[in-house]
Amino acid sequence: MHRVAIIKFxxxxxxxxxxxxxxxxxxxxxxxxxxxxxxxxxxxxxxxPGGFSYGDYLRAGAIAxxxxxxxxxxxxxxxxxxxxxxxxxxxxxxxxxxxxxxxLGNESGSFICRWVRLRVERPKGPWLLLLEDGxxxxxxxxxxxxxxxxxxxxxxxxxxxxxxxxxxxxWNPNGSLYDIAGVASRDGLxxxxxxxxxxxxxxxITPRGHSPDGRLIFQSLAVALRRGW
Amino acid sequence: MTYAVEVVxxxxxxxxxxxxxxxxxxxILKQGIDSIESVRSGKYLLFKVKARSPEEAVxxxxxxxxxxxxxxxxxxxxxxxxxxxxxxx
Numbered sequence: 521m522h523r524v525a526i527i528k529f530x531x532x533x534x535x536x537x538x539x540x541x542x543x544x545x546x547x548x549x550x551x552x553x554x555x556x557x558x559x560x561x562x563x564x565x566x567x568x569p570g571g572f573s574y575g576d577y578l579r580a581g582a583i584a585x586x587x588x589x590x591x592x593x594x595x596x597x598x599x600x601x602x603x604x605x606x607x608x609x610x611x612x613x614x615x616x617x618x619x620x621x622x623x624l625g626n627e628s629g630s631f632i633c634r635w636v637r638l639r640v641e642r643p644k645g646p647w648l649l650l651l652e653d654g655x656x657x658x659x660x661x662x663x664x665x666x667x668x669x670x671x672x673x674x675x676x677x678x679x680x681x682x683x684x685x686x687x688x689x690x691w692n693p694n695g696s697l698y699d700i701a702g703v704a705s706r707d708g709l710x711x712x713x714x715x716x717x718x719x720x721x722x723x724x725i726t727p728r729g730h731s732p733d734g735r736l737i738f739q740s741l742a743v744a745l746r747r748g749w
Numbered sequence: 750m751t752y753a754v755e756v757v758x759x760x761x762x763x764x765x766x767x768x769x770x771x772x773x774x775x776x777i778l779k780q781g782i783d784s785i786e787s788v789r790s791g792k793y794l795l796f797k798v799k800a801r802s803p804e805e806a807v808x809x810x811x812x813x814x815x816x817x818x819x820x821x822x823x824x825x826x827x828x829x830x831x832x833x834x835x836x837x838x
Contacts, residue, residue: 578792579821586817615818622824624760627767669764669824695765 521549522564522745527593529555529584532571534606534718541721541735542567547742555589563601564745565646566593570607570662570716580623580665581611590616602646602741603710607663610702610712619703619712620678621670626663627695633662635730637688638701638715644683645708646744647737656688658730659715661701666714668696668703682706685713708749711737752798752806753832758820759791766790794819795832803831 524542528535535552542550550567574583584590590612597603597618605613613619626632637658643651651657670679675698685702692699694714702713717734719725726732760766768790777785796813800806811829814820820827 578819582818582821615821620823622821624764624824625767627765629767629771667765671763671823674823695767 522547522742523562524548524550524565524567524741525558525563526550526552526567526569527555527558527589528552528569529571529573529587529612531573531575532569532608534570534608534716537716538567538569538606538718541718542738544721545735545738545742547746548738555584555587558589558592560592560596560599563596565602565604565741566596568593568603568605568609568612569718570609573608573612576608576665579611579615580608581613581615584608584612585615594618597705597710600709602744604647604737604741605710605712606716606718607661607666607714610714611665613710613712618710619705620674621668621700621703623665623714624667624669625665626667626693631662631664632666632693633660634693635660635720635727636691636693636701636715637730638691639686639688641684641686642682643708644706645704645711646741646749647704647711648683648708649740649744649749650736651740657685657720657733657736658726659717659720659734661693661715662719663694663714666694666696668698668700668714670697670700678706679703683708683711685715750800750834752800752803752834754796754798754806754810755830755832756794756796756810756814756819757791757828758794758825759789761824761826764824803834807831
């Protein structure tokens, strides 16, 4: 079994949903770990789940990003451990500098909770192993600060060669630049995305017209940990 | 001496500011006030700092803002300035 740490901050609320979705995948053994208790060693992957860490005070993810545990997560990435940030977890990874860009308040000013269609580009690394270039995915979003921002130069230098998850044409819900829903490091080891794959892991809670494609991300991890990537 | 140092965080020019735009369009232009060309919204923080001089107080706050990313340089501009030379704030 491959052990996946799910890091819980004060205000994280998607930790058990992620654990539930991971548990359904053969070969993965999820553990919810309180941020102060996390130690390196013995883990095969790390997930920073969604929620409202530190009440989204200052900016979503800004306070969690300065905690000791995020220094350890950065160290884990250096050591080659796959890291996934979902929603608030993505915001934390961006604020930590593990992924480029920033996440601003939605263009509409509202919290938005709805299913969207996504398109994967240049899939690479453990989280996107089972996906193909151009593949469309369905997942729900649920956020107030999901408008991705990046300056043109950084987009050209870092993101135009990296794996990306974009909102499919006509589905950009929040005014994200370049329709970006998720970004990865160039090798795909670190992935962050605003949509919730854990909420798109079961048919029974998937609305008509969509499919539970989030589980492909967790299944990718399981296959990657088994066979390499 | 205690100083009040204020920090104003705004989105960089390149980043859209829907809140500022909405205030401008629906509160100001709608009233027929066209001398106001734009509005930018932001975040305001007030620090009470013990320091030997106002310059030192501002410097301490500026350093903290940089070190702990009180603002996100990717997308924000920041202004750090002295507001008052007392602890009344």
